[in-house]
Amino acid sequence: MRIIYNLLIFVIITNGFLPVFGVENNKKIVFKIDLKKEIGSTTWIYIQKGFAQADTLHADAILIHMNTYGGEVLYADSIRTKILNNKTPVFVFVDNNAASAGALIAIACDKIFMRQGASIGAATVVNETGAQMPDKYQSYMRATMRATAEAHGKDTIINATDTTFKWKRDPLIAEAMVDDRTVIPNIIDSGKTLTFTAQEALKYGYCDGIAQTVDEVIDMQLKYDNYEIVAYKPSSWDNIKGFLMSSIIQSLLIMLIIGGIYFELQTPGIGFPLGVAITAAILYFAPLYMDGLASNWEILLFIIGLVLLGLELFVIPGFGIAGISGITLIVAGLTLSLINNVDFNFEGVKTDDAGKALLTVIAGIVLAFGFIIYLSSKIGSKGLFRKMALETTMDTEKGYVGVSMDELKLVGKTGFAYTVLRPSGKVSVDGVIFDAVSEEGFIDKGTKIKVASYETGQLHVEKQA
Numbered sequence: 001m002r003i004i005y006n007l008l009i010f011v012i013i014t015n016g017f018l019p020v021f022g023v024e025n026n027k028k029i030v031f032k033i034d035l036k037k038e039i040g041s042t043t044w045i046y047i048q049k050g051f052a053q054a055d056t057l058h059a060d061a062i063l064i065h066m067n068t069y070g071g072e073v074l075y076a077d078s079i080r081t082k083i084l085n086n087k088t089p090v091f092v093f094v095d096n097n098a099a100s101a102g103a104l105i106a107i108a109c110d111k112i113f114m115r116q117g118a119s120i121g122a123a124t125v126v127n128e129t130g131a132q133m134p135d136k137y138q139s140y141m142r143a144t145m146r147a148t149a150e151a152h153g154k155d156t157i158i159n160a161t162d163t164t165f166k167w168k169r170d171p172l173i174a175e176a177m178v179d180d181r182t183v184i185p186n187i188i189d190s191g192k193t194l195t196f197t198a199q200e201a202l203k204y205g206y207c208d209g210i211a212q213t214v215d216e217v218i219d220m221q222l223k224y225d226n227y228e229i230v231a232y233k234p235s236s237w238d239n240i241k242g243f244l245m246s247s248i249i250q251s252l253l254i255m256l257i258i259g260g261i262y263f264e265l266q267t268p269g270i271g272f273p274l275g276v277a278i279t280a281a282i283l284y285f286a287p288l289y290m291d292g293l294a295s296n297w298e299i300l301l302f303i304i305g306l307v308l309l310g311l312e313l314f315v316i317p318g319f320g321i322a323g324i325s326g327i328t329l330i331v332a333g334l335t336l337s338l339i340n341n342v343d344f345n346f347e348g349v350k351t352d353d354a355g356k357a358l359l360t361v362i363a364g365i366v367l368a369f370g371f372i373i374y375l376s377s378k379i380g381s382k383g384l385f386r387k388m389a390l391e392t393t394m395d396t397e398k399g400y401v402g403v404s405m406d407e408l409k410l411v412g413k414t415g416f417a418y419t420v421l422r423p424s425g426k427v428s429v430d431g432v433i434f435d436a437v438s439e440e441g442f443i444d445k446g447t448k449i450k451v452a453s454y455e456t457g458q459l460h461v462e463k464q465a
Contacts, residue, residue, distance in 0.1 A: 028227040030218055031059040039071025039079070039101040042242025047079050050232035054088060057230060061222065064092040064109065065214060070100025072247065073125060073137075074356055077144060080108040084151050093217050094118045094207075099195075100126075103177055104141075107148045107169060111208040113217045114198040120206060121177040121195030138178060145174035169205050241287040247360050254334060254364025256280035259371045261306070288337045295337075302333030334361045407434065408454045414464050417447045427451075427461055436461045 031054035035043050054062050070076075083090045083105065092098070092109040098120040106112050106120055114120065123145060125137040132138075149169040157164045176182040176194035187204065188194045201207035209221040218224050243249060260277025285299055308326030338357035415429035421443040427436040429451060436459040439452055448464040 028060040028224050030061050030063050030227050030229050032063045032229055033232045034065045036067045039076045041245040044075045045238050045242045062090045066092050067095045067097050068102040076101030076104050079105050083108040113209045113211050113221055114207045118198045119195055122193055123177040124193050142175045142178045146171040149174040244287045250360050251364040253280045253284040255367035255371050258368035262372055298333050298336045301329045305329030410451045414450050417443050417445050420445045434459050
């Protein structure tokens, strides 16, 4: 009995207490995140959610599996900052390409591993067409690349009685990946933007090892014997939200909101333009609201702005305080929804983030005005808009007659609005119903009116003083 008792005690100790101290449960967790598309809002979501999951799992390391030609600098900078400030070590495996914004992210990682034949560099800032941006953009990128390289510090090299300090990643090399004017003897000449192959990066401190697979990185480079790879799996909503939160898509949605509202105001009743504007507004605010960026009060600012603008156009004659306030609130609501502030506290908001948000909204408004001008010029011409205006020439030889000028006698007479005028509708003058257009915007049904003029076969009326 004593032997059985001792065996039971042994089993309890080995299976109950020892795992707490990590004797058996010593498997390392490597959390893998794939960055194999253009750097932008979607990949930023991957990093944020992936890092959060890795923290929940108490991962021993995060491994970014990268193959990208670059993307948006602002999102790359956000990812870079996230990596540099992360407590868990972050490694990157460059599987073929770490170009442009990808190079910045890779340099931020604690260690860089590359596949044989891969490349890293070419971080010059370009626009959508591939043309190089002005020097002020390059200057910012140069400084960002240098600062990222410097963040890894220096190695202390002791040789006999001499002690020297050498950058782990030479900041000048990082700068040369941006500026083709940077000269580094025996590495790069002026007029060329620096890009390293895997072997060159290994030689000059921008690669910590060559590997062919993720498992080889972990086995041979990190030398983990017992490990488990946990991969981040993006949901469909992550991809949809990332797409809708792209700066380009947000600008297009703002364009549709503004353009839809404008064309709705130009046509009687409620129609297709308003539906487009409402749909675009939902697609704009929904992901921001669900992501915690857009608060109720910010969306309310946008709605109040629309109401004030509507009152200015339909109720209040002229254009004054209500219209200006409406436009200001619309822009404020759209902009503040893109900023990660807490209520009215903007202490944690970076100037770059605020500038990006305002630039996105302004770009959308500019696109909207261009969209309005374009559609206005296309209505009645070839293509999709050819049926939205009358093109037929009504020659008298074909039986058409000119417009009667009898209504000209009504100018100066009074009556009342037979229907709501917004701005077109029907009026009653001398007991006869006529089509009319309000010169003062919205006129409610039953309101007394006065015929102001008769132009192109149309009565123009105003409220009777």
